[in-house]
Amino acid sequence: MRLYGTFNGTLVIAGLAIIFTLIAPSIFQFFTIITLTQVIGLSILALSLALVWGFGGILCFGQSAFFGIGAYAYSVAAVNIGGSTGSIFIAILAAAIFAAILGYFVFYGKVSDVYLAVITLTVSLILYSLMRRTSGPEYKIGKALLGGFNGTGSAPLNMPGDGSAMLFPMQTFYVSMAILIIAYVFTGWLVTTKFGRVCISIRENEVRTELLGYDTRLYKLCLFSISAGIAGLGGVLFCVGVTRVTPDVFSLGQSALAIIWVIVGGRMTLIGPILATFVLYFLTSSLGSQQILNANLVLGIILVIFVLIVPNGVVPTIMNWFERRRIKRYARQKERRMKLRKHRAIG
């Protein structure tokens, strides 16, 4: 199995995504298009977790902490600045810087992997309780009220430089898809660089990487921050799609969902978790509209099935299947050629 795909593969998938973007408005209902924006935000969250967990081997159980920080930072900044363009960058930076500070203590303190998962989860839950207690007029940042349990409103995207020229839902969808594609291509590129390959080597064997002379703490910290920044970007699109951000972005359920998407999609790929997000989101929301089966129950069953039967996730399993067929075909050809040569030698 190829552990990291080629960059060309990434570009091909990006091309397919562009085609999907262009035809989506003609096959989906308008309401679905509106919903898609928040799903795109969630799929960027899955992408960021695929990067840090699948490629860096860092199991971050609280990736939604950075997702939520991005969403809150955007919402607060958009009210204060009065435009979305700068706020998006503020959101990315806020998430990345928060991760850098947290990661510094975790990685330079040589906290082991298991504790890292616990710490990130705890941080996420602390933020959850914290934000729920911010109801009341005294909790505000600049002009933006945090709103406690009910959360705070998120401004829609607008044209760069003109805070009053808001984008229509269809335009927002195009922008969101563009951001998803850029984030995907960026991560796909990142894992083929020297930096990305060293991160993969850390996942494979951290001691060995250190013995080769790489400062693994620094690499992990950088990867952790980059992935947090991407999660923050996902948070922005999510809150724009929902038009509101509530403390629920920090909840245990949100963190667990991200991990389920990555497991189902395949943690060693980047596209798998993105696709899994879309599929599972629409599956659970269609289950939510009927009363026979509980949506969470179905989600749980899917997770159990995947962990037991397809532990590598959907995309790697399919890729493996093709790879095996290719090898088999190659072996058959070789055999035939050998036979032919034998025949000639005898003849």
Next chain:
Amino acid sequence: MARREVVVETRNLSMHFGGVRAVDNVDFELREKELRCLIGPNGAGKSTFFKCLTGQLRPTSGDVVIRDIIMTGRESHEIASLGVGIKTQVPNLFDGLTAFENLWLSSRRWHGDRRANTLVKETIDRLELGEIRGSIVGSLAHGQRQMVELGMVVAAEPWLVLLDEPAAGMTDEETFKTAELVREINKTSALIVVEHDMNFIRAISDIVTLFHQGSIFMEDNMDVISADPRAREIYLGQKT
């Protein structure tokens, strides 16, 4: 022979685990381009000493000096960053990656992209790893894995090489190949080799350091050590 510069030195190096003195007051010197084997019975402290050199263990007291820099208690990556190639006792590889990628990661630490690629290709030819270059190293046989790890050391072009039991678990042919390779590495780098295999040591050794109960018992060439009755009693006596 002119005295060459000392590149690795330990001063009163000690490593205690509770009451056990695994390494006890060791003064050791390695000069440039020297090939030194460390031998000794199990529990003599060779591997602990090795781990103190590579930064995997923090010595209880004493100092490790590499090229006049005190490296005691520094992180492994800092020691490796001086240009030291390290191979640990247990094959320590990137199991999910191919042999080529393993070597590349080692070489790329020191060289630009293009130079790293050439070096890796050269190393693959030199170590005859051509057949397994695209194989996932996790699925290779033990001897091949050892070779890949040696390749990782070579591909980085280190000036100092530390090998912990490079010939362990190898076939005779592989051991012979490794010995040849070690001698070749020695043309450009200093080496410290911890080893059990006496034939291997005879094939490569210059000066041998014999460890016993955490300290250096004697330092001499292999013939003198094998002739020494006390040394035979400590180590070789157990074998014959």
